[in-house]
Amino acid sequence: MIIKGEHKRTIWVDKNNSQLIQTFDQRLFPHEVKIVDITTSAEAGVAIKDMIVRGAPLIGAMAAYGIYLAAVEYKGDDVLAYLNERKDYLNETRPTAINLAWALNEQFKNIDGLTDQSEMIAALFKGANKIVEDDVETCRMIGEHGLQIIEEIAASKPGETINILTHCNAGWLACIDWGTATSPIYQAHQKGIKVHVWVDETRPRSQGANLTSFELNEQGVPHTLITDNTGGHLMQHHMVDMVIVGTDRTTRSGDVANKIGTYLKALAANDNHVPFYVALPSSTIDWEINDGVKEIPIEMRSEDEVKYVYGKGKNGMESVLICPKTTPAANYGFDVTPARLVTGLITERGICEASEEGLTNQFPEQKR
Numbered sequence: 001m002i003i004k005g006e007h008k009r010t011i012w013v014d015k016n017n018s019q020l021i022q023t024f025d026q027r028l029f030p031h032e033v034k035i036v037d038i039t040t041s042a043e044a045g046v047a048i049k050d051m052i053v054r055g056a057p058l059i060g061a062m063a064a065y066g067i068y069l070a071a072v073e074y075k076g077d078d079v080l081a082y083l084n085e086r087k088d089y090l091n092e093t094r095p096t097a098i099n100l101a102w103a104l105n106e107q108f109k110n111i112d113g114l115t116d117q118s119e120m121i122a123a124l125f126k127g128a129n130k131i132v133e134d135d136v137e138t139c140r141m142i143g144e145h146g147l148q149i150i151e152e153i154a155a156s157k158p159g160e161t162i163n164i165l166t167h168c169n170a171g172w173l174a175c176i177d178w179g180t181a182t183s184p185i186y187q188a189h190q191k192g193i194k195v196h197v198w199v200d201e202t203r204p205r206s207q208g209a210n211l212t213s214f215e216l217n218e219q220g221v222p223h224t225l226i227t228d229n230t231g232g233h234l235m236q237h238h239m240v241d242m243v244i245v246g247t248d249r250t251t252r253s254g255d256v257a258n259k260i261g262t263y264l265k266a267l268a269a270n271d272n273h274v275p276f277y278v279a280l281p282s283s284t285i286d287w288e289i290n291d292g293v294k295e296i297p298i299e300m301r302s303e304d305e306v307k308y309v310y311g312k313g314k315n316g317m318e319s320v321l322i323c324p325k326t327t328p329a330a331n332y333g334f335d336v337t338p339a340r341l342v343t344g345l346i347t348e349r350g351i352c353e354a355s356e357e358g359l360t361n362q363f364p365e366q367k368r
């Protein structure tokens with residue numbers, strides 16, 4: 001299904017049935033490509049909560065289709081009440097990525113003032129499709145802007161390989177196409193710039209090992225899988241030219257919530273004077289908050305994700321216990337990197353300082 005060198009979309013509407021949304025079960029990558037049918041708001045919610053789909057932009061797109069399916073499935077006389085209940089349900093599936101709430105708010109704007117259910121269905125379907133198509137172009141633009149940084153580094157070391165470290169998966173599998181952190185990498189690679197990616201495995205769900213290395217392998221981008229604790233050593237030995245990561249929620253002051261472990265990478269990058277960039281669509285900016293450490297909700301997931309390693313064994317996909325069964329585990333899904341550790345933010349509008357001034361100069365409509 002995923003053809004080497006060609007981007008496929010992570011979510012799509014069945015060609016013959018506009019009420020059938022399809023996506024990949026990302027829990028099975030890189031071992032199996034399984035298409036999952038989503039036909040109800042509950043199935044959309046489960047897909048987000050169980051991480052069949054994950055990644056802030058893709059979570060938002062799934063929620064947008066989820067509320068559309070809610071309008072389709074409802075058989076009663078108060079569809080707006082039902083949609084509000086479904087909005088709360090979908091919002092509660094995962095707390096950190098702001099794209100979930102953003103997409104649902106966009107969808108409710110699309111039905112503002114409508115009373116007829118069929119009109120709501122049409123507006124929500126159109127709105128979900130727009131979120132998907134906009135994300136593709138947004139991520140492509142992020143790549144164009146981020147490419148400039150890679151080109152500048154390439155110019156400073158002519159003929160040499162540019163070594164880029166990334167954490168988790170902020171690739172096209174976290175979005176619709178291109179990805180955020182990977183988009184500049186793909187565009188540099190396609191332009192013939194010699195890039196190599198250090199891929200953090202990203203425990204406990206191993207999105208780096210399972211997804212980023214799968215993507216880069218598919219696209220023929222040179223890469224090396226490393227443990228989450230290796231990056232600092234590589235930076236000390238001048239083996240990393242830049243770090244680029246995605247984000248699930250960035251505050252108006254430039255604090256960045258991203259997969260657990262990102263903050264530690266930023267500290268190591270800062271200590272070794274390695275540029276640390278965050279690539280994000282504006283849909284991931286929470287303009288309502290300033291202090292990320294205090295205000296961004298950090299998802300706590302099952303302790304079993306820490307206690308077990310999930311992968312392909314002799315009998316197919318299986319979980320293997322790596323500690324005493326009675327050992328408790330803490331599974332913080334994200335951490336927050338303070339803006340002071342971020343070299344720059346790469347959005348669809350360009351590269352800016354990780355600060356309120358930097359962001360509101362790029363998005364003047366958000367100035368207070």
Ligand SMILES: CSC[C@H]1O[C@H](OP(=O)(O)O)[C@H](O)[C@@H]1O
Nearest residue numbers: 054055056168170174246258259
């Ligand atoms: C472009 S958003 C990618 C972002 O989402 C990932 O989290 P999860 O896989 O748990 O949804 C991770 O934080 C990535 O950086």
